[in-house]
Amino acid sequence: MKSYSVLLVDDEAELVYTLAERLVFRGIDTAAVTDGNAVLNILDQREYDIIVLDVIMPGLNGIELMKTIKQNHPKIQVILQSGRGTQEESIEGLREGAFDYLVKPVDIDMLIKKMDQAMELSNR
Amino acid sequence: MNIWQWLWKKIILDGELESLEGGDQVVRYHRLWRRSVLMLSTFCLLPLFIMTAANYYQYRQAMHQQMIQPIYRQTSNMKRSLAFLLEERRFALNFLVRERSFQELTDQKKLGETLKHLTQTFGGFVDLGLIDSKGHQISYAGPYDLMGKNYAEQDWFHELVLRGALVSDMFKGYRNFPHFVIAVKCDDHSESFFVLRATVDMDILHQRIRALSLPPSSDAFLINRDGVFQTPSRFYGNVMEQCPFEIPPLSESTEIIEDAFLDDHPYILAYSYIQQSPFIFIAISDPSELQKNWFALRRELLVFLIISIIIILTLIIATSTYLVSRIRDADQKRNHLFHEMEYTNKMASIGRLASGVAHEINNPLAIIYEKTGLLKDLLSMDNDFPHKDRIIRFADSITSSVERCRTITHRMLGFAKHMDIQMESVDLTLLIQEVLGFLEKEAHYRKVTISIKTSDDCPMIQSDRGQLQQVFLNIINNAFAAVVDGGRIDIELKSVDQSNVSITIIDNGSGIPKEYLTHIFEPFFTTKKNYGTGLGLSITYGIVAKLGGRITVDSIVGEGTTFTVTLPVMKTIIG
Numbered sequence: 001m002k003s004y005s006v007l008l009v010d011d012e013a014e015l016v017y018t019l020a021e022r023l024v025f026r027g028i029d030t031a032a033v034t035d036g037n038a039v040l041n042i043l044d045q046r047e048y049d050i051i052v053l054d055v056i057m058p059g060l061n062g063i064e065l066m067k068t069i070k071q072n073h074p075k076i077q078v079i080l081q082s083g084r085g086t087q088e089e090s091i092e093g094l095r096e097g098a099f100d101y102l103v104k105p106v107d108i109d110m111l112i113k114k115m116d117q118a119m120e121l122s123n124r
Numbered sequence: 125m126n127i128w129q130w131l132w133k134k135i136i137l138d139g140e141l142e143s144l145e146g147g148d149q150v151v152r153y154h155r156l157w158r159r160s161v162l163m164l165s166t167f168c169l170l171p172l173f174i175m176t177a178a179n180y181y182q183y184r185q186a187m188h189q190q191m192i193q194p195i196y197r198q199t200s201n202m203k204r205s206l207a208f209l210l211e212e213r214r215f216a217l218n219f220l221v222r223e224r225s226f227q228e229l230t231d232q233k234k235l236g237e238t239l240k241h242l243t244q245t246f247g248g249f250v251d252l253g254l255i256d257s258k259g260h261q262i263s264y265a266g267p268y269d270l271m272g273k274n275y276a277e278q279d280w281f282h283e284l285v286l287r288g289a290l291v292s293d294m295f296k297g298y299r300n301f302p303h304f305v306i307a308v309k310c311d312d313h314s315e316s317f318f319v320l321r322a323t324v325d326m327d328i329l330h331q332r333i334r335a336l337s338l339p340p341s342s343d344a345f346l347i348n349r350d351g352v353f354q355t356p357s358r359f360y361g362n363v364m365e366q367c368p369f370e371i372p373p374l375s376e377s378t379e380i381i382e383d384a385f386l387d388d389h390p391y392i393l394a395y396s397y398i399q400q401s402p403f404i405f406i407a408i409s410d411p412s413e414l415q416k417n418w419f420a421l422r423r424e425l426l427v428f429l430i431i432s433i434i435i436i437l438t439l440i441i442a443t444s445t446y447l448v449s450r451i452r453d454a455d456q457k458r459n460h461l462f463h464e465m466e467y468t469n470k471m472a473s474i475g476r477l478a479s480g481v482a483h484e485i486n487n488p489l490a491i492i493y494e495k496t497g498l499l500k501d502l503l504s505m506d507n508d509f510p511h512k513d514r515i516i517r518f519a520d521s522i523t524s525s526v527e528r529c530r531t532i533t534h535r536m537l538g539f540a541k542h543m544d545i546q547m548e549s550v551d552l553t554l555l556i557q558e559v560l561g562f563l564e565k566e567a568h569y570r571k572v573t574i575s576i577k578t579s580d581d582c583p584m585i586q587s588d589r590g591q592l593q594q595v596f597l598n599i600i601n602n603a604f605a606a607v608v609d610g611g612r613i614d615i616e617l618k619s620v621d622q623s624n625v626s627i628t629i630i631d632n633g634s635g636i637p638k639e640y641l642t643h644i645f646e647p648f649f650t651t652k653k654n655y656g657t658g659l660g661l662s663i664t665y666g667i668v669a670k671l672g673g674r675i676t677v678d679s680i681v682g683e684g685t686t687f688t689v690t691l692p693v694m695k696t697i698i699g
Contacts, residue, residue: 012487018494025501056483083486084479085537103537105490105530108497 002112004049004119005029009039009065010081011057019052022108028115036060043073049122050115055082055089063093070097077118081106153452160444168436176429183425187418192380195394195409198336200378202344202405203396205332210291210401213246213306213324218289221310221320229254229263229320236265248328250303255281255319266323268299275321284309284319293348293402294326294364302326302363304354326363329403330355341410347371348402369393372404382411468669478536485533489526496522535663550587552617552627552691553578559596563604570609579618582625585693591667592691598664599629599687606633606685620690627689635681644677 006028010016013034020032033042036057051069055062066078080093085103093101099118102111220238221229228234239252251266259276275281278297284290288309294302307321333344333355346354351367353360360368368386372379372395381393394407500519503512553576560567560574567574603613616628636644645665668675672692679685 012491015487015491015494018491018498022494022498022501025505083483083490085482085486085534103534104486105493105526108494 001027002029002116004115005047006031006050006052006115007039007042007048008032008052009036009057009062010034010052010054011036012054019108019111023112026108026112028112036062036065039065040068040072043069043076047073048076050077050079050118052079052081052111052115055080055093056084063089063096063098066093066098067096075122077115077122079111079114079118149455153448156451157444157448160447161440164440164444165437168440169433172429172432172436176425180422180425183421184418187415187421190417191392191409191411191415192382195342195392195407196378196380198344199394199396199405199407202333202336202407203378203398206329206346206398206403206405207401209248209328209332210306210398213248213322214289214291214308214400216242216246217306217308217320217322221308221318226312226318229318232263232265235263239265242322248325250323250325252323253321255321257316257318262318270298273298280305280307281319285317289400291401291403293350293352294354296364326355333405336407338407342408344405344407346398346403346405349404354403369406372406464669482533482536485529489529489533492522493526493530496526535660547586548589549584550589550592551584552582552592552625555589555592556596556600556615556617556627559593559600563600566604570604570611572604572607572610573612574615575613576615577617579616581619582617583619583693585625585691587671587691591671595664595667595689596627596629598660599689602660603629603631603633603685603687606635607631608633623693624690625693627691629687629689630684631686632684635683636677636679636685637681638679641677641679645675 006023008016008020008023008030010032011034016032016034020030023030031042031048033039036054037060039051051066053062053066062080062082066080069076069078077099078097079100079102080090080098081102081104082089083104090101099121100114102114224234224238235252235254239249242249242252251264251268251270253261253266253270254263255261255275259274259278259281261270261273261275264271280290280292280295283292284307290305290307292305292307294304296302303323303326305321305323307319309317309319311317329346333346336344338344338358343358343360345357345360347367347369348354349371351369351371353363353365353367356362357367372381372393374397375395376397378394378396381395384391384393390411392409392411394409396405397403398405496519500516500523503509503516503519506512509515556576560576566572600613600615607613612632614628614630616630618626618628620626645661665675668689668691674690676688676690677685678688
């Protein structure tokens with residue numbers, strides 16, 4: 001049982017809900033959303049410790065969304081994931097405050113490890 | 125094969141060039157070289173020909189003058205000399221007939237003394253006689269018995285009567301020996317006249333001519349106006365004989381006849397009419413003797429021309445060859461650069477494509493991956509599920525396949541990455557030892573011998589450590605795949621020149637067939653059909669190019685493969 005909560009944001013519903021279910025199985029408080037525009041509203045209703053955010057979503061730039069989230073909720077750790085995995089994208093993401101940048105498909109154990117590290121950083 | 129083609133093949137073309145460049149290229153350089161040789165030859169040889177021709181005509185003119193002048197001068201001098209000789213003796217006789225009275229001249233004793241004085245003073249006089257108007261010799265001093273002889277019927281006497289003074293041509297007369305006379309007429313008071321006649325020795329004329337010291341092939345003599353020899357000739361006849369030459373036309377001055385022929389033999393003839401005498405002085409010179417110098421000079425001129433042409437053509441061909449070679453080298457460098465640019469562009473396009481494809485594939489892969497993971501999660505929670513173990517095995521198989529696909533897509537993305545290069549000082553030997561550290565276990569297990577040889581002059585270089593690690597890991601990995609267990613890999617590091625170092629990785633593995641060698645740096649080209657992605661060497665190529673270096677491969681099937689990476693000591697980042 002992990003002590004942090006996670007919000008998964010990805011336009012691929014099949015992916016995001018499956019991953020959420022697997023994280024829940026591993027005792028992580030996880031919610032998933034496929035509409036990036038709804039994230040800010042959700043965060044107004046409830047605080048999450050970590051957001052795993054897809055960089056490329058229809059009509060939305062994940063990095064821009066992360067910047068807004070970071071402005072409103074500076075404590076939230078953001079882990080970016082992308083199918084494209086370009087160096088420019090990863091550098092920009094990290095520079096704008098992402099904890100890490102992962103290229104899909106991501107091994108769940110690796111994701112959990114990254115989330116643990118993010119929380120360690122948060123709690124420091 | 126004409127001379128151009130022969131020269132081109134001999135000097136410029138080598139088989140290597142022909143095989144490297146298309147036939148059109150070879151023809152282009154051939155044409156360029158030929159034009160260059162032709163143009164330079166025209167510019168250089170034309171002035172030489174003009175100068176040589178001008179020299180030839182000047183020399184010929186000078187030689188001609190040299191041939192003509194001596195004989196002309198000789199003839200003119202001889203004319204003056206002979207005219208003076210005759211005139212002097214005629215004046216002496218004139219003086220006598222006016223100084224002495226008729227009675228004094230008829231006195232034989234006194235006439236004999238006068239002859240003696242004349243011979244001592246002037247020389248050449250043989251006898252002296254006084255002839256009355258009827259032609260009778262009334263007084264005579266001399267060696268012959270000519271007293272009382274009558275000359276009234278002789279031609280010279282008639283001519284003398286008409287002209288008053290006379291120099292005769294050679295005749296035999298009463299003494300039957302060739303001689304000539306000088307005579308003067310003197311009118312007395314009784315409307316009659318008498319003549320003082322002197323015979324002159326023929327030798328006096330001959331001696332004058334002999335004194336010329338003519339060369340052996342030349343000749344000089346006197347003829348009269350009927351073409352009869354008055355002095356002996358070396359080659360053409362004796363005194364009183366008919367001369368074989370045409371009598372030259374009358375002229376007051378000395379004249380030259382060139383290009384004359386006698387019995388098909390050319391000669392130069394100079395002549396001069398001796399004034400107030402029947403004599404014509406003729407000098408003959410053999411032109412072949414005089415032309416020898418001219419021919420020698422002409423030969424020297426020709427040899428000079430030929431040597432000059434050979435030297436100039438050699439220099440022109442050498443210069444043209446050098447220039448065309450330089451142009452060819454520059455063209456080759458440019459073509460190489462174009463090829464590299466083309467290759468880089470191709471790589472960039474393929475990179476963009478790979479990136480797009482990878483992105484599109486990664487999302488469904490992630491779904492498969494997560495769904496399979498969830499399946500396994502669910503099964504792990506339900507111990508009673510029928511065929512649980514079998515389904516988990518299937519799920520593991522799917523997961524490992526997805527992971528394999530992930531490896532490929534991640535490599536594709538790696539290929540497409542724009543590399544940010546971080547420059548630092550790199551000790552290549554140390555770096556390669558670090559890379560070999562990753563492979564240490566495999567080398568030990570497979571008993572592969574690895575040697576590193578670094579030359580003393582191999583410097584540290586400015587480059588990106590991480591990228592270089594990737595490059596050498598990839599190449600050495602390939603070498604490991606190529607060698608059999610117990611094989612050998614040699615790595616040599618050396619300085620190429622002041623600004624480049626080279627790293628050669630030589631394995632004694634299976635080698636790469638020649639038809640594959642030109643493709644091995646292309647993306648997705650692989651010979652490892654079961655597990656290779658075909659991206660390793662293309663990524664390596666891209667990194668080396670980005671670092672300003674070059675990678676080449678050489679391989680012989682069955683003997684092994686040599687990869688050579690050349691890197692700049694100081695790097696200027698490309699692109």
